[in-house]
Amino acid sequence: MHLPDSIPSAGDGFTTTRRKFLQQTVGATTSAAVFSAVPEQTRAAVAAEPLLPTIKLGKHDVTRLIMGGNPIYGHSHFNKILSQYQTTWHTPERVVDLIRYAEGKGINTWQNSYTERTLADLDRYRAAGGKMNWLCLGKPDWDKNPERIGDAARRKPIGIAPHGALAERLHRENKLDVLNDLLKRIRDQGVLVGLSAHNPALIDLSHEKGWDVDYYMCCLYYLTRPREEFEKLLGGQVPLGEVYLPSDPPRMFQTIQSTRKPCLAYKVLAAGRRIDSPAQVKQALNLALTNIKPTDAVIVGMYQQLSDQVGENVAMVREICAKAKA
Numbered sequence: 001m002h003l004p005d006s007i008p009s010a011g012d013g014f015t016t017t018r019r020k021f022l023q024q025t026v027g028a029t030t031s032a033a034v035f036s037a038v039p040e041q042t043r044a045a046v047a048a049e050p051l052l053p054t055i056k057l058g059k060h061d062v063t064r065l066i067m068g069g070n071p072i073y074g075h076s077h078f079n080k081i082l083s084q085y086q087t088t089w090h091t092p093e094r095v096v097d098l099i100r101y102a103e104g105k106g107i108n109t110w111q112n113s114y115t116e117r118t119l120a121d122l123d124r125y126r127a128a129g130g131k132m133n134w135l136c137l138g139k140p141d142w143d144k145n146p147e148r149i150g151d152a153a154r155r156k157p158i159g160i161a162p163h164g165a166l167a168e169r170l171h172r173e174n175k176l177d178v179l180n181d182l183l184k185r186i187r188d189q190g191v192l193v194g195l196s197a198h199n200p201a202l203i204d205l206s207h208e209k210g211w212d213v214d215y216y217m218c219c220l221y222y223l224t225r226p227r228e229e230f231e232k233l234l235g236g237q238v239p240l241g242e243v244y245l246p247s248d249p250p251r252m253f254q255t256i257q258s259t260r261k262p263c264l265a266y267k268v269l270a271a272g273r274r275i276d277s278p279a280q281v282k283q284a285l286n287l288a289l290t291n292i293k294p295t296d297a298v299i300v301g302m303y304q305q306l307s308d309q310v311g312e313n314v315a316m317v318r319e320i321c322a323k324a325k326a
Contacts, residue, residue, distance in 0.1 A: 048104045049104065049105050049106045049314070050106055051063060051106050051108060052064055052065055052106040052107060052108075052314065052317060052318060052321070053317075053318075053321045053325075054108070055262055055294075055295050055296060055297050056262070056295065057158060057159060057192055057214065057215055057262055058158070058159075058192045058214055060133055060158045060192075061108070062108065062109045062133060062158075062297060063106065063107050063108045063109055063297065064289070064296075064297045064298065064317060064321060065107055065297065065298060065300060065313060065314065065317040066107070066109045066110070066111050066135070066264060066297055066298065066299045066300070067099065067102050067107050067109065067110045067111065067132075067299075067300070067301075067302060067310075068111055068112070068266065068299045068300055068301035068302070069110070069111060069112025069113060069118065069301065070271075070301040071086050071090075071301040071302065071303040072086070072090045072095055072098070072112070072121075072301070073086075073087065073090070073112065073113070073115070073117065073118065076271070076272070077242055077271035077272070078241075078271065078272055079241075086303065089303075089305045092120070092121055092124055094304075095121045095124075095125070096121070096124050096125050096128050096130070098302075098304055098310070099121075099125050099130060099132060100125070100128065100129075100130055101304070101310060102132075102302070102310045102314075103130060103131065103132050105310055105311055105314045106314055106318075107132070107310070107314065108131075108132055108133055109132060109133040109134075109135060109158075109297075110132045110133070110134055110135070111134075111135040111136075111137060111264070111299050112134075112135075112136070112137065113136075113137045113138070113139060113163070114136055114137065114138055114139055114148060114151075114152050115139070119155060122134060122155060123155075133158045134155070134156070134157045134158065135157060135158060135159050135160075135161070135194070135264075136152045136155070136157040136159070136160045136161070137160075137161055137163055137194075137196060137217070138152070138160065138161065138162045138163045138166065138182075139163055139166075140163045140165045140166045140169070141166070142162055142163065142166060142182060143166060143170065143175075143178050143179075143182065146181070146182060146185055149182070149185045149186055149189060150185075150189060153186075153189035153190070153191055157191055158191065158192055159191055159192030159193070159194045159214065159215060160186045160189070160191055160192075160193070160194060161186075161193075161194025161195055161196045161215075161217050162179065162182050162183070162186075162194075162195070162196065163196060164196035164197045164198050164217065164219060164224065165198075165224055166179075167179055167195060167196060167197055167202060168197060168198065168199050168202055168224050171199075171202050171205070172226075180211065180212075183195070183211060183212055183213065184212070187212055192214040192215060193212060193213050193214050193215075194213065194214065194215050194216065194217055194264075195211070195213045195215075195216050195217070196216070196217035196218075196219075197216070197217070197218065197219065198219040198221065198222050198223050198224045198225075199222055199224060199225070200218070200222070200251050200252045200254070200255035203216050203218060203255050203259070204255055204258070207258065207259045207261075213261065214261065214262075215261055215262045215263065215264060216256075216259065216261060216262070216263045216264070217263075217264045217266060217299070218252050218255065218256055218263050218264065218265050218266070219252070219265075219266055219267045220248060220249040220252050220253075220265055220266070220267050220268060220270075220288070221244045221245065221248045221249070221252075221267050221270060222245070222248050222251075222252075223242055223243070223244075223267070225243075230243055233245070242271070244267075244270045244271070244273055249287070249288075249291075250291075252265070253291040253292065256291075256292050256293065256296060257291075257292070257293060260295075262293075262295050262296055262297070263292060263293070263296040263297075264296065264297050264298070264299050265288050265292050265296065265297070265298045265299070266298070266299040266300075268284055268285060268288045268298050268299075268300055269281065269284050269285075269300065270284075278312065281312070281313075281316065282316045282320075285298070285300075285313070285316050285317060285320060286316075286320050289317070289320050289321065289324070290320070290324065294324070298317075300313055
């Protein structure tokens with residue numbers, strides 16, 4: 001997710017940078033004024049644009065830019081107030097508008113997590129004529145509720161992956177048999193099998209052991225690193241909130257490049273921490289797309305309330321892919 005370069009404040013013509021805006025989310029009054037001052041953009045009809053460059057996931061053509069679901073459902077990875085604004089903005093009608101708009105701009109795949117709300121939005125979008133591929137990410141409790149795999153499969157995703165936090169917990173607890181049972185249950189549903197991870201070591205292990213997986217979802221930042229590891233790396237002090245280490249992406253890029261299987265890189269913008277300017281957003285997208293394989297893609301959450309992030313990201317990805325092909 002990224003925010004626009006400047007955001008008009010209500011009433012005084014003042015503009016604030018993206019970073020200042022994020023800092024101001026701790027003040028509900030100021031933030032409410034900022035959000036209310038910005039007109040809605042997503043509903044405008046647009047002429048369909050050509051499909052973005054694609055990769056293969058099984059038999060499916062998937063665009064190299066995939067629409068993520070975190071901003072839609074309030075997973076800001078920043079703070080509670082921003083998450084609340086995101087969920088408040090994204091009414092069911094606006095979610096359908098957003099996904100249809102992204103489809104018209106040339107994105108053909110949407111990824112989100114399994115919940116009652118996401119399934120309802122998926123049904124509503126399809127009833128409105130939407131044709132996007134859907135990739136389903138499981139919930140961290142699927143080891144205790146494996147029957148939900150079948151429920152997810154009934155909504156016809158092209159692929160299902162257990163949640164990365166679950167996969168890594170099972171790895172740490174030496175319960176790889178449980179993880180592999182979940183992967184087998186997904187295979188038995190006749191959809192593509194994904195494995196999501198923040199820790200590149202888990203993907204390396206899957207590659208080494210030859211697990212029955214069709215694609216990997218690869219977080220560029222090892223957010224689930226145990227606290228004691230953070231303490232060791234950071235000299236005993238661990239910052240409040242999620243920790244995004246600049247040294248993490250190169251390690252995951254190495255893992256992505258070592259496997260022939262398609263990889264879907266996510267947290268490309270460090271959950272809004274690399275969005276100070278359009279140049280920085282483009283730099284982050286370029287870094288990801290030039291360090292993953294040509295057969296890989298990126299997942300990016302997009303938030304339309306403040307600017308046309310879909311249009312901006314699509315244009316950047318088109319340009320980066322065109323230059324790589326030239």
